Every structure is written in structure tokens, then in C-alpha cells.
Amino acid sequence: MTILEVQQYKRERKKLVVVTAYDALFAGIVEQAGIRVILVGDSLGVVVQGKANTLSVTMEDMLYHTKLVAGAAPRALVIGDMPFMSYQVSTEEAVRNAGRLLQAGAAAVKLEGGAVMADRVKAMTSLGIPVVGHLGMTPQSVHSLGGYKVQGKVEDHAAKLLDDARALEAAGAFALVLEAIPAELARRVTQALSISTIGIGAGPHCDGQVLVLYDLLGLFDTFVPKFVKTYAHLKTDALQALSRYKEEVEQGRFPSDSESYH
Ligand code: KIV
Numbered sequence: 001m002t003i004l005e006v007q008q009y010k011r012e013r014k015k016l017v018v019v020t021a022y023d024a025l026f027a028g029i030v031e032q033a034g035i036r037v038i039l040v041g042d043s044l045g046v047v048v049q050g051k052a053n054t055l056s057v058t059m060e061d062m063l064y065h066t067k068l069v070a071g072a073a074p075r076a077l078v079i080g081d082m083p084f085m086s087y088q089v090s091t092e093e094a095v096r097n098a099g100r101l102l103q104a105g106a107a108a109v110k111l112e113g114g115a116v117m118a119d120r121v122k123a124m125t126s127l128g129i130p131v132v133g134h135l136g137m138t139p140q141s142v143h144s145l146g147g148y149k150v151q152g153k154v155e156d157h158a159a160k161l162l163d164d165a166r167a168l169e170a171a172g173a174f175a176l177v178l179e180a181i182p183a184e185l186a187r188r189v190t191q192a193l194s195i196s197t198i199g200i201g202a203g204p205h206c207d208g209q210v211l212v213l214y215d216l217l218g219l220f221d222t223f224v225p226k227f228v229k230t231y232a233h234l235k236t237d238a239l240q241a242l243s244r245y246k247e248e249v250e251q252g253r254f255p256s257d258s259e260s261y262h
Helices: 003-011 024-032 059-072 091-103 115-126 139-145 155-171 183-192 234-250
Strands: 016-020 037-040 077-081 108-110 131-136 175-179 196-200 208-211
Touching (some): 003 077, 003 196, 016 196, 024 059, 091 108, 115 131, 115 155, 155 175, 155 183, 175 183, 183 196
Parallel strands (some): 016 208, 077 108, 108 131, 131 175, 175 196, 196 208
């Protein structure tokens, strides 16, 4: 999958399917399932590292996980998420860190924020680093947003979000994640832009959809937002498998003759 194909999807009104992955095993499964865009999200801070938010994720963490995913899914478009404080301080630092993610195997980077990030996006895209924007509920701003809340519900905020989306498009972003905003606002943004919108908690009118892999597989249940659809119950399966294993070892039923060498 290439950026050009993503642009073609928008023109042909084909839905873009995106999912997160953080390691080689799951990246391989995602690719085998025919999903062609993988986001190595900084959500790994929560679902892999067990933190309350994404703020402590480092560039080193993102480089490590991006390498694992890109190595295992060579045909997918891998997007590396820029962690908190890897792009906020200066354009120079932002470009350097984005370049490191591409060197680790990503084909594009994602960063949070609107017009205020336009200079970063412009610098990256003019140097050949494709960028995905991220608006709405931006998890790296969890403290200033006062928690994980739906954004853009009042007209002023909605208009600001639309302006931010236009600024990112003008700066050269090729796609935009819209997180936790009203479906009607996502429809307006999607219609106003020539670049792809990728929704998560943004209703059905976006050009594409992204979900956190462990949410959709039913592995992560500490906090399940309304917008998550659980397509499997792997945590339940894992718990059942592990308690059967424990029971069989304790009762001397595993290993049996068939699992033994002779
Ligand atoms: O980090 C992440 O996984 C994300 C998605 C939720 C869009 O940013």
C-alpha cells in the first residue's frame, strides 16, 4: 500500500481500513487479514506498557515497535506515531524524529494538533516525509482537554476543528485521523477536504476507520469507549486456556505420553 493508493481510495470513495499493531506477530496477522494500513500507535503506552495515558512513550519505544511491525508487514503502509515531546519543541527536532521513524521502517508519521503544527507538517512533507494529522480528542493533550471527552460539540469548536483540518491539508498532510467527534462534524470535514479522513469515534462518514487492535480483539478491557466494537473475545479465551493449563499441570494430566519424547 502506498500513499498514492490512499489518495486514490479517496477519489474512488473506497473505505480505508486501518488498525494498530505493535509487534511482529500481530502485524503479520493483520497483513494476512488483508488490512493494508497499520498504525504503530502511541496507544502502546496504555495497551502494551500498562500506563494510564500515552505521555510517557518515548521515541526509543516507537522506533523499537515500528521496526517490529514494518519487518513483519512489508506490504502494508506502516504509519509511525510521533510520541509526546518528539515534535512539540521545534520544527528541527520534529523533522529529525520523523526521519528516524522512516529509517525504522515507517512509510509515514502521525502527529497530533492542528494549525499550530502546520509548520512541522510543511517541513516534513517538503522533505519527503508523508504525514497524517490527528484532530478531535488528541490523547497527548488529555490534561488540557480535562480527560478523554468528545470534542467539537459546540459550533465554535467545530469551526476551529474544520480550520485546523484545512491548515493540515494545506501544509501537505495526506490523511487525517478524527477522534471522538460528532458524526456530523466528521462528515463536514470529510466533504471539505481532498485528503482522507480516518475516523475513530467519528461516525460512519469518514473515508476510513481505525481501531486499536487489542480493543477490537477483546484483549484490552480496562477502558472500552463507546466507539469500540469488539469483534472477538481473546481475553476470555486466554483466561480459559490458562486456567485449563494450570489445572492440567496441577492434576498431572499435562504433559501426557503424547507430549513426551521416547
Ligand atoms: O495511538 C493510537 O493508537 C492512535 C489511534 C487511536 C488513532 O492514535
